[in-house]
Amino acid sequence: MGKDSKAKDSGAKGKGKQAASGSDENASKGKGKGGKAADGLGTCTYVKARHILCEKQGKINEAYKKLQDGWLSNGDKVPPAEFAKVAQEYSECPSGKKGGDLGWFPRGKMAGPFQEVAFNTPVGVTSAPFKSTHGYHIILSEGRKN
Known part of the structure; x- marks a missing residue:
C-alpha cells in the first residue's frame, strides 16, 4: 500500500510541474485571492474532472499509453474531447459512457x-495512473472554483 501512495505522489507532481505554467490563469479564476496559492492547488473548494477507472492495472496502463502516445510524450495537454474518447473505450465506471465526466464535485465527496x-492536479493536466479502493484511475482536471 505504501508503494501506491509513493508512485501516485511522484507521478501526479511530476505531471503537474510539466504543465503548471500554462494553468495559472484558469486555476485562479475563482475568487482570485492571489498570493502563494495563485495556482489554486489545494485551496479550491470544487473541482471539475474527467476520469478513467479500470479494475486491472494493465488496462489503465494501456489507456495511459494511448494518452502518452497522442499527447503527453510531446509535452502536450490532452484535449478533453480526446480524453473522453479514451474514457469511453477503456473506463469501467458508468461515467465512461459520458467520456468520464464527473462534473463539479466538492472537497470531501x-x-x-x-x-x-483531483484537487492537486493543475487545470488541463492529466494525472499519472494511481490506485484507490475502487481500482486504478487517470484524472483530467478541467476546472477549479471556490
Whole structure:
C-alpha cells in the first residue's frame, strides 16, 4: 500500500510541474485571492474532472499509453474531447459512457487518493495512473472554483 501512495505522489507532481505554467490563469479564476496559492492547488473548494477507472492495472496502463502516445510524450495537454474518447473505450465506471465526466464535485465527496489527486492536479493536466479502493484511475482536471 505504501508503494501506491509513493508512485501516485511522484507521478501526479511530476505531471503537474510539466504543465503548471500554462494553468495559472484558469486555476485562479475563482475568487482570485492571489498570493502563494495563485495556482489554486489545494485551496479550491470544487473541482471539475474527467476520469478513467479500470479494475486491472494493465488496462489503465494501456489507456495511459494511448494518452502518452497522442499527447503527453510531446509535452502536450490532452484535449478533453480526446480524453473522453479514451474514457469511453477503456473506463469501467458508468461515467465512461459520458467520456468520464464527473462534473463539479466538492472537497470531501471523493475518497482518499482520488480526492488528493483531483484537487492537486493543475487545470488541463492529466494525472499519472494511481490506485484507490475502487481500482486504478487517470484524472483530467478541467476546472477549479471556490
